[in-house]
Amino acid sequence: MEADEFRVNGYSEIEREKLNLINSTYKNLERLENYKNETIHFEKQRAKSSHKRVFNKPYKEL
Template identity: 60%
Template sequence: MDNRKQTILNIIRDAEERYKEAIDKLKQAQNRLQQAETKADEIRINGLSRMEREKQDLINSAGEDLKRLEDSKNATIRFEEQGAIEQVRQQVSRLALERALKALNIRLNSDELHSRMIDHHIGLSMEKNN
């Protein structure tokens, strides 16, 4: 009976040791789980922060691109306006010159102008002779 009692005590001690080992392993597993959850939270928070930064960078970049396009559009409009103004200016100058030449030709072709010019030159010649 002592033998049997000793065997039962040994079985109980072994069971208690395995129970303690199981409790230790459970605590270790819970610690690892807690660390993994903490790490997962950090990764998620970092991912969200990075995503927010990249989103803001994209918004800023799009805003800068839009401003550059707007500036380019305005420069093109100013260039085209200046070209149109210069073209109108040249047409006005050409038309004014054509009208002036036409008026001059009309006056030069008139007999009255010829008579006045001849009279004027005769007058100049007489003054020189006197």
């Protein structure tokens, strides 16, 4: 009886740890996705700014 209880408690602990790992991994992936999107947004803004500078430069030289 005691061995069965010990085994069940062990399995429960393993399942809890597994769920914690899954949740932690999900949160990390979500955070990485947000960083990726912020980086893409920043790079797009930088490209637009660079494009404007290059495009407007000939007009300033006239």
